[in-house]
Amino acid sequence: MYADCRGYLHHSGLCWLQGSGCSDNLRANGVLSLRCVPVLLKFQHKVGPMSVDQNTVRKVAHLARIAVQEDELDHFAKEMSTILDWVEQLSEVDTDQVEPMTSAVAQNMRLRADEATSPPLRDEVTRNASGSEDGFFAVPKVVE
Amino acid sequence: MTELTKLTLTEARDKLVAKEFTAQELTQAYVSAIEAARPLNAYVLETADKALEMAKASDARLQKGEGGALEGVPLGIKDLFCTKDVRTTACSHILDGYVPAYESSVTANLWADGAVLLGKLNNDEFAMGSSNETSFEGPAVNPWRRKGDDTQLVPGGSSGGSSAAVAAHIALATTATDTGGSIRQPAAFTGTVGLKPTYGRCPRWGVIAFASSLDQPGPITRTVRDAAVMLKSMAGFDPKDTTSADVPVPDYEAALTGDIRGLKVGIPKEYRVDGMAAEIDALWQQGIDWLKQAGAEIVDVSLPHTKYALPAYYIVAPAEASSNLARYDGVRYGLRVDGDNITDMYEKTRAAGFGDEVKRRVMVGTYVLSAGYYDAYYIKAQKVRTLISQDFAKAYEKCDVLLTPTTPTPAFGIGENIDDPLSMYLNDVFTVTANLAGLPGISVPAGLSANGLPLGLQLIGKSFDEETLLRTAGVLEEAAAFTAAPEAWWRA
Numbered sequence: 001m002y003a004d005c006r007g008y009l010h011h012s013g014l015c016w017l018q019g020s021g022c023s024d025n026l027r028a029n030g031v032l033s034l035r036c037v038p039v040l041l042k043f044q045h046k047v048g049p050m051s052v053d054q055n056t057v058r059k060v061a062h063l064a065r066i067a068v069q070e071d072e073l074d075h076f077a078k079e080m081s082t083i084l085d086w087v088e089q090l091s092e093v094d095t096d097q098v099e100p101m102t103s104a105v106a107q108n109m110r111l112r113a114d115e116a117t118s119p120p121l122r123d124e125v126t127r128n129a130s131g132s133e134d135g136f137f138a139v140p141k142v143v144e
Numbered sequence: 145m146t147e148l149t150k151l152t153l154t155e156a157r158d159k160l161v162a163k164e165f166t167a168q169e170l171t172q173a174y175v176s177a178i179e180a181a182r183p184l185n186a187y188v189l190e191t192a193d194k195a196l197e198m199a200k201a202s203d204a205r206l207q208k209g210e211g212g213a214l215e216g217v218p219l220g221i222k223d224l225f226c227t228k229d230v231r232t233t234a235c236s237h238i239l240d241g242y243v244p245a246y247e248s249s250v251t252a253n254l255w256a257d258g259a260v261l262l263g264k265l266n267n268d269e270f271a272m273g274s275s276n277e278t279s280f281e282g283p284a285v286n287p288w289r290r291k292g293d294d295t296q297l298v299p300g301g302s303s304g305g306s307s308a309a310v311a312a313h314i315a316l317a318t319t320a321t322d323t324g325g326s327i328r329q330p331a332a333f334t335g336t337v338g339l340k341p342t343y344g345r346c347p348r349w350g351v352i353a354f355a356s357s358l359d360q361p362g363p364i365t366r367t368v369r370d371a372a373v374m375l376k377s378m379a380g381f382d383p384k385d386t387t388s389a390d391v392p393v394p395d396y397e398a399a400l401t402g403d404i405r406g407l408k409v410g411i412p413k414e415y416r417v418d419g420m421a422a423e424i425d426a427l428w429q430q431g432i433d434w435l436k437q438a439g440a441e442i443v444d445v446s447l448p449h450t451k452y453a454l455p456a457y458y459i460v461a462p463a464e465a466s467s468n469l470a471r472y473d474g475v476r477y478g479l480r481v482d483g484d485n486i487t488d489m490y491e492k493t494r495a496a497g498f499g500d501e502v503k504r505r506v507m508v509g510t511y512v513l514s515a516g517y518y519d520a521y522y523i524k525a526q527k528v529r530t531l532i533s534q535d536f537a538k539a540y541e542k543c544d545v546l547l548t549p550t551t552p553t554p555a556f557g558i559g560e561n562i563d564d565p566l567s568m569y570l571n572d573v574f575t576v577t578a579n580l581a582g583l584p585g586i587s588v589p590a591g592l593s594a595n596g597l598p599l600g601l602q603l604i605g606k607s608f609d610e611e612t613l614l615r616t617a618g619v620l621e622e623a624a625a626f627t628a629a630p631e632a633w634w635r636a
Contacts, residue, residue, distance in 0.1 A: 061507060086455060105342065128478070137476060
């Protein structure tokens, strides 16, 4: 029944890439279209309440040292919620006995001798700084 | 297109050695072609003077019979690679005017082999995107257009300038990087060959970091043979990169024997998503038939955790990005916006310097790494990554290489998906698994969509077995005999 549907859910509830032939609205008027239920089951897409509110955005933005204006909070909250709700599907994977991956390719961490390997590069390193004095990076006053 | 810019990399290389033309003539042909192709916005910095100077030095070496493997070959370099004394910004406002004091290991390898720098290529800001639309320099444009339709299409991303330049014959080959599909998806969108090597095969030192456990440099080229030659020069052990693999680099060109008799090609059933576009499905079946006719044995395999790859990626990649991008603080390089105190300066600089997609990912990454969430998100995603990697290990007990489509659709229009992050992310559904497992993958142009756009088939190989990957890709390329080319509408 959903032969034209690409099987990907769009967070708005519409099938992804409708332009390519699919016009399924999976949540029209809050009611799931029957023909898309198999897709929904397959992908376990959860459409829940927003997981990130404006206060959380404010806190995260400060942790990330990105100034966010009051009128942008709602926009960021919606976008972050969309992404975090979508990744939530990982919770259905049983990982109790699984070790987290620490390296994409098995290898041992190499050690090297603790010695200088390049000539002094102070001028080159500070060349790109927005502010530098006497070979140091210059920043606004940090201590009172 | 002149006769000189029509040549493939390997053809040009051989003719340079045979002195049929000089490196300066070849480079000048490319410099002129680049000037005539500015509407594509593929290059964000043209380095014509430097190119001609390098070509002159190449001619001197060729004259003495001392040329390297890429002597006199003009290349475009993705703006993610640091190039000494040549502006490098990762197409981000926050790196305004940054001029590296050092050369990335990959580009240093290329110059050591005699290659010529044509300029720096457009990409999504910090390689975050699948369409090249997040670039601070504006989108690169796909040389291809739909049949009877002049809508401007994206060249894919993040390596959109790299793919557009190869397709438009304004570079003989290009460097690119692939974190979730950023080499293979743009190659599929532009009818070019895109090779993501095994994680650790090409050094990451001097490549501006996005997600360090996933990033891998590789080439975009016009042919599989060109990809083999480029990889040989780009690859190699680098003590400056702790994840660089200390393994020998084989002669990849010699691996292109054209013989895949008895090779076992796995077809992962989970990639056959319900209701996949009929033309993509048909192309995949065609690819299976081609390899079968060449003597390969087709094996059905299962990669059961495939559907969790993208969600795992969108935890791991933003988490690592938020950490890597902490260095852009207005102090050491690029943009600074003054503030009332140092924290205010950081926050204003980063608000002004990062684009929306970068901010989104840095904030998602900061969130999933923050106190109380780390285990639930990041560790969970890394565990899922282990399962995805185990899926591949099991599949490779039954086969040597996997065949899948590269992308679920052909190139889309500029602006069509930009307001919808999730739709954009789904572009990488077939490519992201190889990054999570660290495996090599290649996209080969294999056919045209009903509306006349290129489509790619992807091969995924075993760890450090780029030879089998390239050999199979060569057979696929020969069977597909893809000769279609975009009309040069961009030339005034």
